[in-house]
Amino acid sequence: MHATLRNAPHERFLRGLATSPKGTALRVGAEAVSYEELHELALRRAGALLASPTGPPRAVGVLAAKGIEAYAGILATLYTGAAVVPLHPDFPAVRTRRMLQASRVSVVLADDAGLSALAETELDLPVVAPGRTGGADSRFRMLPAEAGPALDAPRPARADDLAYVLFTSGSTGRPKGVPISHGSLDHYFRLMDGRYDFAPDDVFSQATEVNFDCAMFDLFCAWGAGAAVHAVPAQAYLDLPAFIAERKMTVWFSTPSAVALTRRRGGLRPDSMPTLRWSFFAGEALLCSDTDDWQAAAPGSAVENLYGPTELTITITGHRWSSELSPKQSVNGIVPIGTVHEGHDHLLLSEDGKASGKEGELCVTGPQMMAGYLNPADDAARFIDHSGRRWYRTGDRVRRLDNGELAYCGRLDAQVQVQGWRVELAEVDDAIRACDGVIDAATVTRPAGSGVELVVYYTGVPASPDVLARQLRQVLPSGLLPRQYHHLDAFPLNANRKVDRRKLAEQAAKG
Template sequence: MHATVRNAPHQRFLRGLDASPRGTALRVGDDTLSYEELHELALRWAGSLLAAPGGPPRAVAVLAGRSVESYAGILAALYCGAAAVPLHPDFPADRTRGMLQASGATAVVADGPGLAALAETELELPVLALRQVDQDGGRRPVLPVGEGHTLAAPCAVRPGDPAYLLFTSGSTGRPKGVPISHGSLDHYFRLMDERYDFTADDAFSQATEVNFDCAMFDLFCAWGAGASVHAVPAQAYLDLPGFAAERKLTVWFSTPSAIALVRRRGGLGPAALPTLRWSFFAGEALLCQDAADWQAAAPGAAVENLYGPTELTITVTGHRWSPADSPRLSVNGVVPIGAVHAGHDWLLRTEDGGTAHTEGELCVAGPQLTAGYLDPQDGEGRFLERDGRVWYRTGDRVRRLENGELAYLGRLDAQVQVQGWRVELAEVDEALRGCPEVTDAATVTRPAAGGGLELVVYYTGTAVSPAVLARQLRQVLPSGLLPRHYEHLEAFPLNANRKVDRKRLAARAADAGA
């Protein structure tokens, strides 16, 4: 019998089940499931997965959007002691095929779009699905879902067992599999319970796709307290105050890009989000102006900027927004990322491999660190062995602030050489946001005609002549840092997790230059 991991994700759901058995656990569109209903569904599905022809699975792929299948599928995978592998059905078939093969998944839980995506991979994995099981003409082996396979209780797990596998892309764009253990999550959620006062009366937003690790915060912080989880559909951003009021949302979590989207729709008026008491942002830099605007719209909420690579289990730092202190501590108009979680050590690495006191690449060691990538070759250059410990190189440049917290400066590869100048792209972004016509800016590079790189700016706000912007920038930037091209956009393109898609902008700039 394996030892119980108190804060293992499925144990947190069981805790919520005890606290609120008939309370709402999940609401997705018109579908609402209580804790009892979702628990029984997950037990049935887990039993079916354990009865799969190939034997109990070590990993279960959940190929679904934000549907009942995705949430119940993740819980069912955890109940049968397997690692959940959330995958997005809109990804290209080659990418999905590669992730399925790398994960070692021997069974798939899918919704309608997921079945279609699975058919395109041409992999004949057993599939558990409630709808459209004949999506590919009935060729695929189907796992029957019935009472006969229902588990009596979830399987026990060990701290070192992987709870889920997520795929993150490095500079090459090739997905890297990151297993996160129950032990790492046990530490993480214990800290979350100490820091936040979530209760069964809370209603959590679920605004990101489930293959983005911040979704795990939404699900298991909510379910650990007996609270409800509400999937946020795209149309909700047309009137977020209305959606939040109808669902009585008290906890919001999204990428910072969502703030600009809500603002454009007129949803950030004074006290427009009065039911919120916690608001979290992670996944990209949070601007001070965005934090202030959100705070004005949600005056009863504590606003926090969270930071953490997938390899360090969801988030590993946090800064609580203060209108008085946060702007003063900010760098380039970006809210600090805060202090590293208790139980971890961190250091700032210099370019030559030394240790800096004030500024450098953030490296972290501690219980939230993954044991390594699925493919050990992916870890080359990403981990340090120092002082008898393993440290993860985040690839992020940070600065130690006067209060001991950290400020995010940007990716190491976001500091580029242009005409002999060392250029910090975030510095150019901040200079542009100082122009009256500009709401937000994203600076990228492209090959210059005479060799080297040149800067290209995309901005939102009011469209003006490039000469107007260049004239204003000359007041604050050296001439070598002035962009060569300016393009106005109504809104930045966003990727599947609602982050600004800078790769898409860079490709657009390169195409225009060619």
């Protein structure tokens, strides 16, 4: 017998079901479903997944746009005891195929957009497609949405069972699979419950795509409290204060890019978002100037900068903004990332591989650390043994402040955050080299709003930006497409005869 993990994701939904059975669990557009309705739907979808001819799944691909079925599919997969693999229908077919194969998905739950995406992968997988409205079913091994009897009750999860698998950018062009266990999530959500006072009358935003791990914060923090989750459509940013007011939203979570977007639309007026009581930002460096403006627009909101790579389960640190103190503690105008979560140890690793008391690469060990990547070959670059323990190397340089908190100083390598997406610049280089006529490529970043954007320099045959972008869309998500392309006869070299990326970045910054 195994003890129930009270804070495993689907156990949190069951807690919300007991607290608010008739209350709204989820709203997407004008459609809302109660906890009871979403629970029953998930049990039916779980029954269909378990009826797959390949047997009970160990991993289920949820390939659907942000709709009721996508969220129900996540919950249904957890109910079966399988790992969720959230996928984006707009991703290139090559990338989706690699992710499905790497995670060993044996059945897919899809909507119409997901079916179209799956067809392009040319994989032969059983598919559950509720509400199927178009396309030729002969392309797939279709399973009726009611293929099997509804599951009587969700299956319990053990600490070492996988809850979900997400993918981050890989330097070889192959996405890296990050498996997160129920035990890691159980620890994480226990800490979240202790830190925040979420309640049944809260209304949470769900601004990210479901294949971004911050979505798990939105869903299971809300559902653990019996609160409502509202998906945020792209058009909401045309007048975000109006959307927040209309939904009576109390909890906001997004990447910092949303601040600049809201500002450009004139939405950061003082007291323009009075209903918010919590505001969270993660996924990119959060600027003090942006935070100050957001705080003025949401004066009743506690604003927090959350930090954490996917490999450390959603977020691993947090800093609560103080208009008086935080700017004084910032480095390069970036809000501090705070302290590492309870139950974890961390060290700052200097360039010579020794522990530093003041500044270095942040390394973390503890219950939120994943056991390893899906492909063990990816582990060597990210894990180290130090003082007899295994640590995850974040690749981020941080500074220890006088109050013990950590301040973000930048990346140690060529991995960057673009609109919340982590990307290895080497992956973009690799994709561009595959374009017709390109010999070599060097991708750099330049400031753009509160984040960065990609600029490419390449050698070979000159090509129009449209031609290059069209080819890149076949292998890169749209959010990672470079903004500019510059042809060079040869790259500038530094004293070590390496491509002088610093010089290229300086050129890119000039426009």
